[in-house]
Amino acid sequence: MKLRTLIILFTVLAITSLFVGVKDLRPWEMFSWTAEQQQVFWISRVPRLISIIIAGACMSIAGLIMQQLSRNKFVSPTTAGTIEWTRLGILVSMMLFAAAAPLVKMGIAFVFALGGTFLFMQVLNRIKFKDTIFIPLVGLMLGNVVSSIATYFAYRYDLVQNISSWLQGNFSLVLQGRYELLYISVPLAIIAYIYANRFTLAGMGEDFATNLGLNYKRVVTIGLIIVSLISASVVLTVGSIPYLGLIIPNIVSIYRGDHLKKSLMHTALLGASFVLLCDVLGRILIYPYEIPIGVMVGVIGSGIFLYLLLRRDAYAAAS
């Protein structure tokens, strides 16, 4: 896929997203919209579009970075427990400071995400049996343990409803003034681009990286910080979007290879386009109701994930 094709696809989807919804907003009547229509457009539709783009692009980038650093194609914030730790962090912040400012919540969520991801990487280093599928399974198990702890505390402190709202990503709650924390991910994506060469080099292994004079541990730490910050800001504002960080980088890898410098733009654009598509479909399918994005991406994403797994087996058999 050419970058140009991807940009066109992305633009079409982005514009479509602005004009799909319960309130009729027709682009050709743009200049004769009522005050109410304008309000809907600026307070709901535009923030929604922006949040979809940022969340879609950045979660895909986070997945890509994790796959390179862990040297495993099936590791992502969803399969390494990062998301579950983030959720536990948010819960803890709500238990400790009932009315915590979003930034405080995010800070605590970030600390938990980072700690949990580091733990996973440590476990990964200790495992002798480095099967491609086994490692994400360990991550999923770890994530489930954390998730049950979170659920337990949520029951005890009557926070179950809040926890479930982070279980499934949902863009319908995005309104002006409630999503701006997401912007933190934008500079992070830029830093990821600057570090692209270093991440790819780290992905070749510690010996390789050290031979070329790279400070391996520092680069891995920076990568995990980026991943954790992105996860924290996305989960806190729109909720978790499963599979995204898993399937998008894998698709891009097939046609662009794994050189981050080459694949990062594609990953970001494809990730944003994919979430846009899922979101638009989710809004159309049971109109005037909405299917949450978490469900849409989950259903379509698991199908693609399955295909990638089978393709891997076919590929392994052929070579």
Add this chain to the structure above:
Amino acid sequence: MLEVKNLSKTYNGKKVVDDVSLTIRKGQITSFIGPNGAGKSTLLSMISRLITRDQGEVWLEGREIGSCDSKELARTLAILKQANHIELRLTIRELVSFGRFPYSQGRLNREDERHVDEAIAYMGLTDMQHKYLDELSGGQKQRAYIAMVLAQDTEYILLDEPLNNLDMKHSVQIMQTLRRMVQELGKTIVLVIHDINFASCYSDRIVALKDGRIVQEGSVEQIIDTDVLRGIYDLEIGIQEIAGQRICTFYA
């Protein structure tokens, strides 16, 4: 000059490398030989700062490598380990370009590109430089890795079992190329090698290790000798002189 002084490494109470001192001469191929578990690879990894040492010093061009900046060191000394299963989908050219990382941090200038072109051409990979590594045969892959090390443009090149998993033709190709690199480019090469006949035919000096210690070091004539080899391998190895080269016969 590369000088190793009293290097030691202990794993789980077992001394893997035990008080090893040696001098690597410039512009030569030096081979480390010895049975499994002799500490050859560990020694090589310590010399190239890939693993930490418990004791001892490594002096490179008059500087202790512990006091060198890692990036700076990467312009003088390169190491290629045996387990090179990179799982990333990279093309040969992308891989070789990473050899310039110590100079450009990934932003290649015209001189970097020239080094990359030359290294690819030197290893005969120009036609397939845009192929992905996972599409290559074992021999082609190994050549790609060596091309990367060449692009790194270091005076010292350390290779840990470069012939691992290669068939005879590719092994000979790699060894001939290493020989050429010494002759034409003035490189200093240190190898860990299992096939003692390759060590015999292509080395200038051989260092024999056993149980973490140097048993003996010297020229090919000194080491490729029935008595010396018996001491290293506990095996009766006959030596035949064929076309001016010492060939070990130990198959029957």
